[in-house]
Amino acid sequence: xxxxxxxxxxxxxxxxxxxxxxxxxxxxxxxxxxxxxxxxxxxxxxxxxxxxxxxxxxxxxxxxxxxxxxxxxxxxxxxxxxxxxxxxxxxxxxxxxxxxxxxxxxxxxxxxxxxxxxxxxxxxxxxxxxxxxxxxxxxxxxxxxxxxxxxxxxxxxxxxxxxxxxxxxxxxxxxxxxxxxxxxxxxxxxxxxxxxxxxxxxxxxxxxxxxxxxxxxxxxxxxxxxxxxxxxxxxxxxxxxxxxxxxxxxxxxxxxxxxxxxxxxxxxxxxxxxxxxxxxxxxxxxxxxxxxxxxxxxxxxxxxxxxxxxxxxxxxxxxxxxxxxxxxxxxxxxxxxxxxxxxxx
Numbered sequence: 001x002x003x004x005x006x007x008x009x010x011x012x013x014x015x016x017x018x019x020x021x022x023x024x025x026x027x028x029x030x031x032x033x034x035x036x037x038x039x040x041x042x043x044x045x046x047x048x049x050x051x052x053x054x055x056x057x058x059x060x061x062x063x064x065x066x067x068x069x070x071x072x073x074x075x076x077x078x079x080x081x082x083x084x085x086x087x088x089x090x091x092x093x094x095x096x097x098x099x100x101x102x103x104x105x106x107x108x109x110x111x112x113x114x115x116x117x118x119x120x121x122x123x124x125x126x127x128x129x130x131x132x133x134x135x136x137x138x139x140x141x142x143x144x145x146x147x148x149x150x151x152x153x154x155x156x157x158x159x160x161x162x163x164x165x166x167x168x169x170x171x172x173x174x175x176x177x178x179x180x181x182x183x184x185x186x187x188x189x190x191x192x193x194x195x196x197x198x199x200x201x202x203x204x205x206x207x208x209x210x211x212x213x214x215x216x217x218x219x220x221x222x223x224x225x226x227x228x229x230x231x232x233x234x235x236x237x238x239x240x241x242x243x244x245x246x247x248x249x250x251x252x253x254x255x256x257x258x259x260x261x262x263x264x265x266x267x268x269x270x271x272x273x274x275x276x277x278x279x280x281x282x283x284x285x286x287x288x289x290x291x292x293x294x295x296x297x298x299x300x301x302x303x304x305x306x307x308x309x310x311x312x313x314x315x316x317x318x319x320x321x322x323x324x325x326x327x328x329x330x331x332x333x334x335x336x337x338x339x340x341x342x343x344x345x
Contacts, residue, residue, distance in 0.1 A: 001137045003078050006107050007069045009135035013127060014064025021054070021061050030130065037126045041095070045119045046244050048095050052207050053123070055324075056095040063328055069107070072328040076338050078108060084344045085111045087152035089167070090124075091159065092117025094207040099124060100328075101156050101337065106131075106141060108341040113152055114144045154344050156337065177340055179333050182304075183216040183277045184323055187295070187311035188229075190221055192320075196312065197232035199321025203310050204269075205236040206324045208245055209281060212307045212332070213323045216279040218271075218286040219295060230266045240268040249282030277305045307333070 016030050041048045062068075086105045090098030098116070102124055105112040116124065125144060132139045143150070157167045158179040167178045186200055203215040220226075239245050253270055256263055264271035274285040289295040292315070299306065299315060308330075309317045331337050 001109070001135075001141075003073070003107075003109070005135060005137070006109065007066065007073070009131050009138060010064050010103060010107065011066040011069055012134045013131055014061055016130065017057055017061035017064065021058050034126065037122050041120070041122045044122065045092075046242075047208055047210060048120070049242070053095045055206060059325055060096065060099065068328060073107065073338070076342055078342065081109075081342065082345060083110050084153040085113060085151060086341065086344075087113040087115065087149050087155040087157075089115045089149075089155065089157035089159070090117050090120070092119030092121070094211045095120060096123055097211070098158070099127070100332070101158075102128075104337040104341060105156075106138065108338060110141075110154075110341060110344070112142050113150060114142075115149060116144060116146075154341075156340075158332070175340070175344055177335055177337065179335075181278060182212045182307040182333060183279075184213050184308045184310060185217040185219060185277065185299075185302075185306055186215045186320075187309060187313040187316050188218060188220045188224065189313060190224060192228075192312065194228065194232060196320045197229055198235065199319075200229075200310065201233050201235055202321050203323040204233070204284060205239060208239065208242070209279075211324060213326065215310055215323060216285060217277045218284060219289055219298070220286055222288045222290060224288065226264055226271060230264075230269075233266065233269055237268050245282060248280060252280045252283050277302060 019028075020026075020031050020034055038050055038053050041053060042050055088098065088101045088105060090101065092098075097120065098114070102112060102114065114124065128142050128144070132142065152174070154175040155167075155171045156177045156179075157164075157171065159167060161180045164178050164180040167176075171178070184203070186203060192200075200215065205214075207214060209216065240249060249268065249270070253263070253265070256270070256272065261272060268282070270283045272279070272283055272285055273287065275287060276285060279285040287298070289298065295315060299309065308323055309315065310320060310323050311318075312320070
């Protein structure tokens with residue numbers, strides 16, 4: 001199967017997704033099946049609301065165009081090389097979080113072996129079935145397993161810091177990419193517009209803040225006034241009506257109050273001054289800085305814990321509102337998956 005054929009298959013999937021998002025061909029077989037899969041995914045995992053799944057579908061419908069795929073792959077040599085059996089151990093924290101690895105393995109011509117998270121085991125298999133309908137040759141390239149991994153020659157695994165230690169030991173003899181916990185941060189200096197802060201709200205709250213690209217930590221200047229920030233978050237007040245989010249918010253608030261921890265609270269989001277990066281659900285950590293030198297030093301110290309840095313600041317990497325809209329070339333943990341896959345021998 002040629003690269004062109006693989007690109008055609010994924011771009012056709014993108015076209016189907018775009019039609020679904022735009023409510024075109026709502027009576028099509030694809031649309032009806034996808035609607036059922038989305039409903040079942042929400043039943044299986046309450047964090048995967050239909051709204052949040054649609055957020056993921058919308059982003060992938062925009063990414064999977066012929067133009068985007070061609071542009072992404074232009075920098076790589078994807079000619080003839082030995083294909084490998086690549087195992088992918090997926091996370092399940094947000095909808096379709098493992099799809100980029102699924103795409104990367106298949107688009108480079110390798111054999112994909114997926115070990116799905118129990119939290120997200122319906123959406124990607126459905127898209128795999130759709131791709132096989134589009135291009136039947138892909139059937140021999142896609143495999144899923146619920147049990148022990150079958151024979152594989154390379155692995156991409158994502159998990160917690162504790163799981164990553166197990167992965168490092170278990171997969172040490174194979175070429176591998178092992179991803180650990182990372183979180184994202186936003187840099188504020190007090191000059192942000194209301195538009196900036198409202199866009200930051202999406203960086204914080206999209207997918208209930210469960211993604212590694214969600215902002216879980218703010219860096220703010222000393223004596224920063226959070227009033228405008230809280231006002232800009234008001235759009236997401238209804239999250240407190242989601243039972244799992246509310247349970248986490250209430251639990252964390254109770255724990256902090258019992259420990260006499262100082263909090264800022266707007267009724268659905270807690271702000272806690274903390275040096276750590278990984279904040280609990282319903283909580284956003286913040287840390288003050290004195291000057292740019294101080295800020296640079298802290299970011300350098302925490303480099304291995306940061307997925308991306310959001311803001312207008314010259315040290316930021318991503319604009320407000322764009323943290324959860326990565327490009328195809330925005331690889332998790334900064335490790336180029338395509339480069340890794342093309343170097344397998």
